[in-house]
Amino acid sequence: MQVPAQVEYEKASSVSHALSLLARYGPEARILAGGHSLIPMMKLRLAQPEVLVDVNGLADLRFIRVAGGELRIGTLTTHAQLLDSALAAGHFAILRDAERVIADPIVREWGTVGGSLCQADPSEDLSAAFAALKGTMIIAGPGGKREVSAREFHTGPYETVVGPVEMLTEVRLPVKAGAGTAYVKVSRRAGDWPVGAAGAALWLDRAGVITDAGIGLTALGAQHFVAAEAEDYLRGRRPGPEAFAEAGAIAAANCRPAADQRGPEDYKRHLAGELTRRALAVAARRAGWGEGTGLGERTP
Ligand SMILES: Cc1cc2nc3c(=O)[nH]c(=O)nc-3n(C[C@H](O)[C@H](O)[C@H](O)COP(=O)(O)OP(=O)(O)OC[C@H]3O[C@@H](n4cnc5c(N)ncnc54)[C@H](O)[C@@H]3O)c2cc1C
Incomplete structure (x- = not known):
């Protein structure tokens, strides 16, 4: 049986105390919050901090x-x-x-x-x-x-x-007026990490034109989680199925997914497009857009 690695434990009483502990112990010290990522990593010896700085008291x-x-x-x-x-x-x-x-x-x-x-x-x-x-x-x-x-x-x-x-x-x-936001995710089973997921935020002006758009992708190889080209495409347009489908196609074309244990590259690329399209449609409805009317139907 493998013996657990030795680790020191310190409990921080304030942010400045946590920082002083990190400074005192150097790069081998790690912050411990809920421990749900760090402790499994330590069990697997993927992380071997010498000191844990527990911040749960803050x-x-x-x-x-x-x-x-x-x-x-x-x-x-x-x-x-x-x-x-x-x-x-x-x-x-x-x-x-x-x-x-x-x-x-x-x-x-x-x-x-x-x-x-x-x-x-x-x-x-x-x-x-x-x-x-x-x-x-x-x-x-x-x-x-x-x-x-x-x-x-x-x-x-x-x-x-x-x-x-x-x-x-x-x-x-x-927080800005005219916002609608949504997140859609595909995972293999409930509670699992995503095969792919897309978050969308749209800001509409009073005339129903998209003044700004934010699209975040996860598990899909997006550069820092952002589908910037699709956002550029949407700015200044009116919401609608064609615009959302085109934004999805742009997001799919520009993401760089890598195959992992949850899905192959081509499926992930497909998800980037489809999930972006769906997230945008829900976000737009939440911003007050109603199909065919430009603006109107406000969903809760
Ligand atoms: C079974 C399981 C399923 C999961 N499924 C999902 C999922 O579907 N989607 C998803 O997004 N996540 C998922 N997670 C990940 C989960 O969200 C994270 O494990 C958890 O939120 C990490 O937070 P923590 O407070 O436990 O961090 P810790 O494990 O305490 O810390 C994680 C890392 O962050 C550092 N750290 C913590 N807080 C700070 C801070 N304030 N400043 C600087 N560094 C800090 C630590 O030093 C450590 O390196 C899953 C985890 C598990 C165990």
């Missing part, structure tokens, strides 16, 4: 609130708390759509928004949603806080811009 990082024209989510907010938040779903239905299909109730009870984002799995769901919403990440470090676009947060699979003596503390999502 209650001031567990919040969902509106301030400064943004929906702000503290990074210790659990998936379950985000799923249950009427405030979050009221502003961005995409968040409830996504949380409903992330893992199972046990993982959602412990897993945090920050842990999900910082684990940076290329199949992770929330990153696609936050990329679609054009969010901003707040990162605390020894010199204070800095802001990074959700679209620049990931530098590659399992890699982010968060440095060894930094901590992600908050996600901020701009």
Whole structure:
């Protein structure tokens, strides 16, 4: 039987305390949030930190609130708390759509928004949603806080811009009029990681024209979860089945999916197009678009 690797344990009492512990122990120290990614990685010896800095006591990082024209989510907010938040779903239905299909109730009870984002799995769901919403990440470090676009947060699979003596503390999502959002995912069974998924955000003006669009793809090889060419195509157009189908085709043509245990490349490319099309249609309806009328039918 393999003996578990030795690891030191420290409990942080504040963000600055967590940062000072990270600075004291150096690159072999790791933040421990819900542990649902890190502990399995340690069991498999894919991660071998020498020190765990437990941040679960930082209650001031567990919040969902509106301030400064943004929906702000503290990074210790659990998936379950985000799923249950009427405030979050009221502003961005995409968040409830996504949380409903992330893992199972046990993982959602412990897993945090920050842990999900910082684990940076290329199949992770929330990153696609936050990329679609054009969010901003707040990162605390020894010199204070800095802001990074959700679209620049990931530098590659399992890699982010968060440095060894930094901590992600908050996600901020701009609240603007005329928004409709949606997330659609295909997985092999309930609670599983996606074969592919698409998140869409559309902003319509009073005339029903798309003023801005956000499309995030996950598990589909999108560059930092963004289907930028499809977004460019949609801006300035009217919503409609043709526009959504074309945006889906553009997203499919520009993504670079890699075959994995959940699906082959050509199926994933097909999903990129089809899921983008479907997410856009739901997002547009939620923004008030009614087929044939330009604007009108508002769905809850
Ligand atoms: C069975 C199972 C099914 C799953 N299915 C899905 C799924 O369908 N979709 C999906 O998207 N995810 C899925 N997940 C992943 C799950 O969402 C994550 O495991 C969980 O959210 C990670 O959060 P955590 O708080 O447990 O992070 P931890 O495991 O504690 O940490 C993960 C990593 O992030 C770092 N970290 C944590 N918080 C911070 C912070 N604030 N600042 C800087 N670094 C930080 C840690 O040091 C560590 O490297 C699944 C997981 C399991 C176990």
